[in-house]
Amino acid sequence: MNRLTHSYAVARIGRHLADGLDVDIDLVETAGLAHDIGHPPFGHNGERALDELAQPCGGFEANAQTLRILTRLETDTVDVDGVSYGLNLTRATLDATCKYPWTATAGQRKYGAYAEDATTLRWIRAHHPDRQVCIEAQIMDWADDIANAVHDLADGIRAGSIPTAALADPTDHTMLAVEHFTTAPLPTAEDAAHDLAAIPQIRALAARPYDGTPQARATLAQYTQAMTTRMITAAVAATREHHPQHALTRYAADLVVPQATRAEAAILKALHLSHVLRDPARRARRQRQRELLAGLFTCLHHHAPDTLEPSARHSWHAAPDDRGRLRVVVDQVAALTDHQAVALYGRTLRTATRSTTTAATSGTPPAG
Incomplete structure (x- = not known):
């Protein structure tokens, strides 16, 4: 079972639970489908690796990334200033996806929003009991x-x-x-x-x-x-x-x-x-996955914005500071599937190597 089929299973099980309890089935099913979209390549293993790499911009947490995707990164609607409203989902729908409706606090491993998304979380949770989950x-x-x-x-x-x-x-x-x-x-x-x-x-x-x-x-x-x-x-x-x-x-x-x-x-x-x-073989594979993500992240960040996707380049230039630009790189890496991460790592590494080689032979410093 991969992340997609797992999400289908969660949505299906959620429907049965909601039906038995006479709870809004659509809300629960949507939450089930959306609950894991913030997971980066290699699942929880990738989540731990990205959290380490993202510490200078506040860390990484898959549930917080889910909220970020739904309300910011996947753009369906923008305001008059061109700021993304994400998928423009209802307050109840977003609340149903929040297993941990609080921002990062010291000593707490799980949370549902990054500091920069706290305003969105407050809007979702307006007039609701603090930390109570619907x-x-x-x-x-x-x-x-x-x-x-x-x-x-x-x-x-x-x-x-x-x-x-x-x-x-x-x-x-x-x-x-x-x-x-x-x-x-x-x-x-x-x-x-x-x-x-x-x-x-x-x-x-x-x-x-x-x-x-x-x-x-x-x-x-x-x-x-x-x-x-x-x-x-x-x-x-x-x-x-x-x-x-x-x-x-x-x-x-x-x-x-x-x-x-x-x-x-x-x-x-x-x-x-x-x-x-x-399983020992799985442990060795997880270590290789973390090393790959670290290498990909470092390469993308070092050579950004040239190494970023067009939408990410726009966000990179719009970011107010280094912390914001680092978050853009985190967003791009987190959006990849396992296979995309492996393929992009290979392409990015080859591009960076060619750039360095060209600079060395021409006397021009590499971009970055």
Whole structure:
């Protein structure tokens, strides 16, 4: 599953949750489709690399970048002075995409807006409780958790990275789940692991190695459907029970997800972490990805604005200072796909090498 198909899955799961709760389906679906567009090449690994590189202009955070794309970088509408309104989405739509509706603060890793986008965030959040997340964004966030837990595990099994036998006794991963993915106490996580092992679709999946045959694919699909439905149903039932008379909209209610259900999702994530994300070969690949992004970023910045796309060049010249110009480079790198980053790195490196070689032979200093 890539970022696009993951976003489709989040939107689809979000629709089912919203439908069960009689919440605005369009708002939740849009939030699901938009929630990851701020991710740079190489996902969370690229996010960490770009955050390091972007420290002089305030850092990088994918959720803040999503807001920036929706309200500034993807231009559908401009004001009388030619300033971008982004996609000109409604306040409610933008609010539904905000999992972390605050700007960067010391010691806080997650946030939803850069300092230069604080005015936009204040407009989105006007008259709303400080830091409270609207129910549509809470639904999108839980849909994201379900997709990460259920679908990522299925991808790992499909790729041969996660042995199906690991599902037969998921209690081995409860400590990892508690350390990284849930606030539930260890006994709750252990109970959740036992409950998972007893689910018929998980037992069927764990009973034989995945070999890619039609039967194996069907068994995996049945697991995915069963677990997705289980996590949707639990959240809908708990929320309905907690808010029996309330209209479930905006700030009038909160999504309620049982602790045991969150623990089940955490255990599935822990299985993926153990078998996929901590694989030594994957660690080496992540290091190469960070080095590539650092090289691309440095090259684009050093030779800017010539190395930037036309729209980015305009932003570069319009930027008030070095901090603003650095943010333009961050925006361009963050907008790339994995393949685009690799290809652009190769082209930019060759162009920079030719420029340096020409300057050396002609006695003219290279541009930059």
